[in-house]
Amino acid sequence: MKMKASDMDQKMKQLVEYCKKSGRIDPNLYIEYDVKRGLRDSNGKGVLTGLTEISDVSAYRVINGRKIPVDGELYYQGYNVGDLITGSQHEKFTFEEVTYLLLFGSLPTEEQFQEFLKILSYYRDLPDNFVREVIMQSTSGNMMNMLQKSVLTLYSYDSDPDNISIPNVLNQSLKLIAQMPLISVYGYQAYRHYHKREHLIIRYPLPELSTAENILRLLRNNGEYSELEAKVLDVALILHAEHGGGNNSTFSTHVISSTGTDTYSAIAASLGSLKGPRHGGANLKVQDMFEDIKGHIKDWEDEKEIRKYLDAMLDGKVFDHSGLIYGMGHAVYTLSDPRAVILKKYAKALSAEKGREEEFALYERVEKIAADAIMEKRQLFKPLCANVDFYSGFVYSMLRLPKELFTAIFAIARISGWCAHRMEELVNAGKIIRPAYKYVGEHRQYTKISERQIRQVGEEDIAAASVSQEQPEEKKEEKETQTDKDNQ
Template sequence: MGLTREEIDREIDKLVDYSRKSGKIEVGLYQEYDVKRGLRDNTGKGVLTGLTEISDVTGIAINEKGERVPADGRLFYQGYNVSDLVKGMQNRRFGFEEITYLLLFGSLPTSKELDSFIEILGAYRELPEKFTRDVIMKAPSRNMMNSLQKCILTLYSYDKDADNISIQNILRQSLSMIAKMPLLAVYSYHTHRHYHMGQNLIIRNPKPELSLAENLLQMLHPDGQYTQLEAKVLDTALILHAEHGGGNNSTFTTHVVSSTGTDSYSAIASSLGSLKGPKHGGANLKVLEMFEDIKENVHNWENEEEIRAYLNKILDKEAFDHAGLIYGMGHAVYTLSDPRCVILKEYAKKLSIEKDVEDEFRLYESVEKIGKECMMQKRRLVKPICANVDFYSGFIYSMLDFPRELFTPIFAIARISGWSAHRIEEMVNGGKIIRPAYKYVGHHRRYTALENRD
């Protein structure tokens, strides 16, 4: 007779214990062999593993003495300062499509080129026949990132030239996935809401005359309505999340997987898996949860001392999730400021006025200011610390009535433009397969026959 479920569970518990003991490596060995854990040196700076022309991220300046000193952060797309790009699009209906063009092709489009590019994206926006019913609505996941991965991988089956890795074909596939991502995300959410939450199923088609941001809002909102400010804020958020250098985890994943020569769908699905991780794409949700906790426990949002006392409790692991972290604060590269956060903060303020939640915005401002001071004092930090892009983005998405399940997918909808640009860059340069080294620190052992093992 076979094992019972209880016996199986006990055996698995034993195996888990074996795995922990077998996989545990002595911490001192990492220093002994000078292992760059997380591909970072002992100062936290990323180890150089590649070259790119797509984007540049800076948070340090060189003073007159030739010393590296903290500076306001700057982000460049194909050489253009992203702050200038956002400013230049303030009076325009949309900008994300133009930024996608810039990332993919290296230059800003003319009006004619942009109009043509938007038409191309519109043509690729439709899903294959019955894809929504046969793929999205079958075995819906509770996590929208897994739904996106399933959909992206299944698109491979609908592509007659899926394994062709010529630049022409990769570009075709990239444009198709960029255009379809909003539909895949929103339809997956509506399906999840219907099957797992018992809500009505509403599938609204995209409109070709609308921008990607506008279509996202009209497909998601139950009444299909949105304000011009809402569309502008979302469009700006998409621009700021579209790309962030080759070293972030999901973009590096794109390079690693693309270097094997695999197909575009597998590469993007791998990047989605990376972004799903809470240490990467899920940080803005953690910020939102932290603020819910702060709002429950800080009774006077105008009292800086009460806020300071509670933030110190969070840092001392006495409050919130007991991790000792103020989420949304700090960045691996930026020191004095994160340019994306600076821009999003401005739009968060405008939107909070329209939504009549200015008191919440002021609380965010206070936590940003006081949290920085608390962290500097508690951690005795030498390097300046700033709020990062995640600090205000979750607040913005909540004001736009996006459900939490779609926070990370929104990031993916934006970042696929950067992933696609990096995949093309990897393939154009025809580099070797990316294969880092791992040092074996175990012990060689003599084989023992099964009947002789204790």
């Protein structure tokens, strides 16, 4: 006989408490066994788990044996990312040039670059009926899940999907890099048509346009965009394309690739990682936070009023009551995040074109005041800076990109880095990645089902579970980094 819904709810509540009780581990054991939670040491620095030549994240200098914080720097294959943006002779195609660099380890000649653009253009198409049969079916409000579904389904359209030889993986990677913008935009168009009852507009990409230009053209009803808009989106793609092998989604690429599985499974896992609000989904939180700030602060130029509200935010009294100011702090950078510095410059230029200078000025004030407020409130001794999430959401809003696509834009950029790291893992034929976990339970004697007693879960168990979840090591780290997220 089928169980009643009310009985089902009650049974599920009991099972939930069993899960909580079974999964609870004494936080002191992490200290006793010197467990590097989050693969970080006691100072919050990442535990060394691999080697890479693809990118370098630099935030300090060692002088006389001491680590001295410096302005952050980001290098792709040895080149400063700022120099790549300002030095490129192919301004509209700089993201494509950076993609070539990440994949092949050197900057292309003019001939090599033109051939590369032709390859991307050739692959910038989806299999026959893929849009109708995959993207238009079971549409989702979350574009990251839609991307995962689509990438996994592409496995079925590949004649040799499990071949992990470098020639085949490179071929698969180039296809995915070229197709990711189409899947993202088409997925959003399907969502807005079926869930928001808006017009369905599906355009084909143009071969002469860059990735950034095609995204804007495919997304907008009139297909129009300004030169500055395309340039700013191109820069945003470059800044999000790569950030070392230790960020959560790229490390996921290494972990999954080390098993010898197919490219589609590896990229789908990376997409799942990037979706999380502690990683790629953070700029949405910044946007929501600023909407709250704008709704509660009457005078955007009054620094005292701003400071008072930010203090209340840190005390968990306003906004989402988390005690966090989103977009501030980073696990590596201290004095500055180079991506935030570069994006801020373009955000200022775009705000002038869009007539949103006052809003940009508010962002600048909050950035400055928040850093001081956090350091005072949390009694931090190291500097604190805005990270790339602080301005990226504002930039995307000025580009009229829908919020549903914010994290997908990140994925469109970061897949270049993921594919480079996947091939690096395969080329070096490393061991399967398998870190150790210490068993801290007890060994027990098996009992027959007739002799077992029902486990009782009472209020004291629920209270104990909530107390044990307040782990001092993580709370300390959260205060130091502002958000206990990987931060790209």
